[in-house]
Amino acid sequence: MGGVGSRRSQVNRYVEYLEDSPTGRTATTGSVASMLSAKVDFDTMMYLSRFGFGVGRADPLMSLEVEQYMEREGHRKYEVRCALRLPELAALVADKQELQVEGLFDVLPLTWSCWKRLFELRENLYEPVKECLGASYEKHFKNAPFALRIGLSGTLERLDLWVQRLGELICQKQLQGRCLALVLRFLDAPAPEESEDGTLKPKANFGSEKCLRDGDREFTIREWRSNWQLELKTRLINLGAQPQVWERHVSLRDDAGEKLLVKCREDAV
Numbered sequence: 001m002g003g004v005g006s007r008r009s010q011v012n013r014y015v016e017y018l019e020d021s022p023t024g025r026t027a028t029t030g031s032v033a034s035m036l037s038a039k040v041d042f043d044t045m046m047y048l049s050r051f052g053f054g055v056g057r058a059d060p061l062m063s064l065e066v067e068q069y070m071e072r073e074g075h076r077k078y079e080v081r082c083a084l085r086l087p088e089l090a091a092l093v094a095d096k097q098e099l100q101v102e103g104l105f106d107v108l109p110l111t112w113s114c115w116k117r118l119f120e121l122r123e124n125l126y127e128p129v130k131e132c133l134g135a136s137y138e139k140h141f142k143n144a145p146f147a148l149r150i151g152l153s154g155t156l157e158r159l160d161l162w163v164q165r166l167g168e169l170i171c172q173k174q175l176q177g178r179c180l181a182l183v184l185r186f187l188d189a190p191a192p193e194e195s196e197d198g199t200l201k202p203k204a205n206f207g208s209e210k211c212l213r214d215g216d217r218e219f220t221i222r223e224w225r226s227n228w229q230l231e232l233k234t235r236l237i238n239l240g241a242q243p244q245v246w247e248r249h250v251s252l253r254d255d256a257g258e259k260l261l262v263k264c265r266e267d268a269v
Contacts, residue, residue, distance in 0.1 A: 061087055
């Protein structure tokens with residue numbers, strides 16, 4: 001994408017469009033709704049523009065799914081798998097300058113996962129989305145009811161169906177402005193990093209390195225997006241650790257101290 005100035009002008013035009021659109025004029029009441037008012041603001045749209053919303057002729061498409069849960073930190077947490085990608089038509093257009101999203105081709109597709117407890121999904125995602133949509137919620141989610149409060153039977157399936165429907169609504173532009181931003185923030189979307197000139201680049205999966213005794217280096221994997229294994233492989237090779245000696249010289253541990261064995265998906269064996 002071009003400099004931040006051009007993106008600001010694009011966002012300004014998008015804000016004006018949303019304020020004039022039927023969804024932009026939807027009024028809501030209540031404490032949560034006051035925060036999620038469909039009335040858009042510039043700061044919110046600048047945040048959304050980092051993912052590609054409002055800066056081209058085609059907004060990104062979002063897909064969501066819940067396929068598993070695990071006992072983590074003493075609680076049952078569900079894995080929400082998230083993905084943002086450009087529509088195929090936009091990705092195939094040769095004239096990227098015309099789309100004004102040339103920088104997004106280095107950012108999208110963007111995939112990541114987050115782990116959430118059921119009460120978090122209910123209070124911080126389901127309830128705000130329901131209040132934001134108002135009377136239209138039942139129509140949109142008629143065939144995708146949210147998980148029940150009591151009883152675990154069918155919870156995984158209900159959550160998966162519900163988040164899939166949420167992703168479809170985002171693709172259909174039924175959620176905009178602050179409500180869309182709230183969804184992305186709650187799902188821990190890794191916002192692309194922005195340089196001084198406004199250029200966007202994917203956020204690194206890894207944190208900064210720490211030098212330990214005897215020349216050892218330590219770094220933390222802070223994001224677990226789909227390309228984290230490739231980034232890990234590249235980083236280890238750049239440090240001079242060849243794959244054939246990883247088992248002797250590389251130790252990977254999770255936040256509980258358990259040792260991990262990682263084989264890059266790109267490896268044939």
